[in-house]
Amino acid sequence: MSSLIFFIKTVLISLVLIALMPVFAGGSQQVRKVPDEYRAKKNPFTGSDKSALERGEYIFSKKCARCHGKNGDGVGSILEGYSMPVFNKEYYSKREDGYIFWIVDQGLPGTPMRPFGPGSDYNLSETDIWKVIAYEREKFGK
């Protein structure tokens, strides 16, 4: 009898661990639920707008690279040991610009990702946020 209970416990614990695996493995890579008003937003700048990309590159290097790495893959981050998202082709293929705008504008509460939008400590304009997103998608998303 007690070995049956042990067996059942083992199976149950295994199931819980399997169910939690994606949470541990890909925690920072999950696609979050974006509020509707942000999802609808469109980037006014395209990857062929040279001056927008230059401005975006400047902002990324000044405000983002220290945590996200200069190649957007988290390599060289000051947040050593934190599982950083990897900005690559797969990342951008699954996320619209409105989603990324939302996170950069509002931050991710409870994580080191602060709000960067108008009125925040960093106070980036909406235009600058769009330019940094255009740059990231062009540079890391191809």
Ligand code: HEC
């Ligand atoms: C102080 C460090 C830090 C800085 C500076 C920073 N980030 Fe982040 N960012 C993070 C961390 C940590 C996460 C992951 C949070 C999590 O999911 O646990 C993150 C997450 C993100 C995400 C969401 C990734 C996802 O889950 O889809 C985006 C987009 C992002 N950052 C963009 C930026 C941009 C653009 C800048 C510059 C304007 C920037 N970040 C500056 C630390 C930083």
